[in-house]
Amino acid sequence: MSKHHQPSPPSSSTSSPLKSLSAPETLRPRPWSTHIPSLTSESFQLSDDPTKPSHVALRTYALALSLSLGPALVPFVTKLVKNASAGRSNGKTWGNLDVVKLKRVLRRELGYDGFAFSVTLAVAGGAFVKNLWKGWKEDLDGRPSSASNNSTYEAALKQILLSWISKLKTLLASLTPEQETFLAHAISASLGVVLLQAGTNREARLRALRASATTTASTANIRKQLRDATSPTLDLTLLLLVRAVDSVVQGVIMRRSTPGPSSGATQGSDVNSHEFGEKGIVPQVVVDKLEKEKARRDKEVRQRWTSQVDAFVFWVCSARIMWCFFYQPQRLPQSYVTWIKTLANLDGRLITALQYIRQGTWSYIRGPASPLHASLLQDAAKDLGFPSSWGNPSILPAFGGLAANEVWKTLGVQSRRSVGGLPCELLHTPVGKSFGLEMSCTANASLRMVKGFLDAAAIYIPVHFFPLILTRPRALLRPHRFLSTLLSALRSATFLSSFIGLYWYSVCLTRTLVLARLFPFISHDWWDGPFGCVMAGCLTCGGSIWLEEGRRRGEMALYVLPRAIRAFLPDAWVKSGRRGVKIVEQLAFILSLATLLTAASHRPDSLRGLSRWTLAFVTNGPNAGFWKRRRRDPSVPPTPSVPATPSDS
Structure with missing residues (x-):
């Protein structure tokens, strides 16, 4: 066959089913489920990676449920033990146990707007969003940069979508790993705090209605009491805020006490040249040891000052608390x-x-x-x-x-x-x-x-x-x-x-x-x-x-x-019920929780005490240094430690 009669290659403007079947795998659209690692089948298999969203969610839910449901069940268990010898059923009680109240407690703690589920959404949701972004970025890297040359409405729509995807890709690529973690957890914390406050407000309304059934309080008085009541989540928000500010301060202290990278061997003026050569060049090993020793001493000095500041803070806080105990309980x-x-x-x-x-x-x-x-x-x-x-x-x-x-x-x-x-x-x-x-x-x-x-x-x-x-x-x-x-x-x-x-x-x-x-x-x-x-x-x-x-x-x-x-x-501000007060509390909750979870992933040494132990378990589980060292060496100190993530390097 002459070359004049050779078939011409198909035009780029035409498409063929056979070609779509033989297209490279990287150019095919990926299923939506691949962007959600927690829903894939491999997430439910036993894995050595404890940072998967499903694993984080399970640990968070178990810990949160033990903190909320455990104390709530103590009165029932105590009463059941005291009346175990009776063992009789009497209407709505069993062995003098209020079954109706027990069901109410279980509904409150196990519901979708309970403390355990809301905290799980706020904590594990960030890991889910972060892995979702990771899948998106990988998918965006494999997409073609331009649309087809069809002049149809579908081609124009694809061009617009691809331009948006390109901007999103640029935005995600410009974020540092810490910024990605913070933003992901801020999104999940926003949903979690809204759900948590909705649950606490619903429980407060039900409690007020039950109380009004035994009194002559009017509906207007009940609404006023609910509006003037202190936010049920205020104590939790202040706890997170204090821990988050402490992690930021400790992070600054740790960075200042960390030795900087050296540029090679250093000319030694205070070291005997006979030990290191005729030119008096100090080996890099000695320089590193000297820098680490200096950093260790600086760190000890800062820790002593931090301890004194902690003691002063406790002194001031205890004085205020004791004064309020007598006059403003x-x-x-x-x-x-x-x-x-x-x-x-x-x-x-x-x-x-x-x-x-x-x-x-x-x-x-x-x-x-x-x-x-x-x-x-x-x-x-x-x-x-x-x-x-x-x-x-x-x-x-x-x-x-x-x-x-x-x-x-x-x-x-x-x-x-x-x-x-x-x-x-x-x-x-x-x-x-x-x-x-x-x-x-x-x-x-x-x-x-x-x-x-x-x-x-x-x-x-x-x-x-x-x-x-x-x-x-x-x-x-x-x-x-x-x-x-x-x-x-x-x-x-x-x-x-x-x-x-x-x-x-x-x-x-x-x-x-x-x-x-x-x-x-x-x-x-x-x-x-x-x-x-x-x-x-x-x-x-x-x-x-x-x-x-x-x-x-x-x-x-x-x-x-x-x-x-x-x-x-001031009570006038806390109990005002204004919309601005609720927004300030929600922002404090979101920023504080996102800061703590970001520190747990990228700066674990900036956490200390209970927050370090808890977040090490939630975010890293048995892979955290604290838990792993406990299994290997029983003589390790009690302070937990979390290994640095690869993104820190």
Whole structure:
């Protein structure tokens, strides 16, 4: 056949089914499911990669559900155990167990808008979006850069879509790995916080409706209460905000303490040239060692300064929290108020009296504002075994000096010579009466320290030993390891007992032993007021943090800081119900969670304490350095570690 009769190649403007079948695999459109790694079949197979979205979701859901559903089921389990011997069914209860309430709790925690699912969406959704972007970028790299030459509407539409895809490809390519991670988690956190707040608001409405069924509250009052109530997610948002800011600060510290890359061998002026050659060239190995040693020393100095800053933060926060405990307890979580009241071992009527003194309705100078105020501490004195006159502000001396001694002689009080105010026996009796030491301020503080130490030891010993029992039980067989753990727990118990003792002794030093004696002309309306003995106790109790270990000071500071921030926020702003307040909280939640998850993936050393342990488990699972080293070597330190991702290099 001559070349004039050879068939010409098909035109690019024509298409053939055979050609479409023989087209390269990279040019074929990829199924939508390939962009979703968590839905592919290989995601459900056993894999050594714990960073898959499905694995992250499972770990996050399990952890979140244990934190929310576990405490909610404790009352039911306790009641079921107490009534196990009854074993009878009675209508809506089984063994005196409220089945309706149990179903309500399960619906709240296991629902799509519950805490566990919302947090899983916020955390694991970022890993899903990040892998989705990765698939898109790979798919975009394989697409042709131009459309066909058809003049049809379909070809024009393809051209527009390809131009958009090209812009999207350019945008994704310009992002750094950290920016991609942050943006992906910000998107998922936005969905998670909206779902979480919707669930909490729905539960608040249902709770208000159930309460209104037993009262005469109108619908308008219920709506006003819901609108003026504090956001249920505010405490969680403040917790994430504090941890995120701490990770940013720690990241700056870590970067400054990291040695920079050296440019090769360095001319040594301080090194003996006989050891390294005639030209005095210092080998690179020695230079690296010197730089690492310098970086290690700089890091230790910064860590010491960080520890001191943590102690100062704890001191300031504890002062604010303790002051609010006495005068504005509504600013603190109710569980926190109950815990402080249990450790303080203080009659609630004395706290109410302090609040009345601040309001001016219970005064040593003007007397009580009403019979109700007058009988408050009179009943308390009678219940403690003292004359009721010891709690009557109209009889108690407002100032110190000789006039006060005459009053005390009449009342039979022997422990308040030359000072006025309420007798200290009313404060000391709950602890010191059984020992006959209710008249001694020093004995009161000492006994409260001993009791606080025993209570704190019962808390801290399980806290220190339980992780060892779960992860490294063999380590407890080593005497030095067991002893060091025990000493660490006792040191923490000493810190908490000193916190209690310092507060009580500062109160007595202010209103009885020292200051009130030096300034008898100052009224006890001031000494027993919000800026007298209470303020002195609040300012001194936080100093016990210097007894704690340096690495634990940071965790203690991060624990109290969210509560202190909440105590500083004005109630008029928090409970206003304005749209702007909700938006600010949502933005804080989104940015904080995205920052923490980005740090867990790219800067794990910037996390510390509980946030580092939790995020190491959630994002990396058993592949995290913390968990892997625990399996290999039981003598590793307790602080978790996450290996750097390849994108960091």
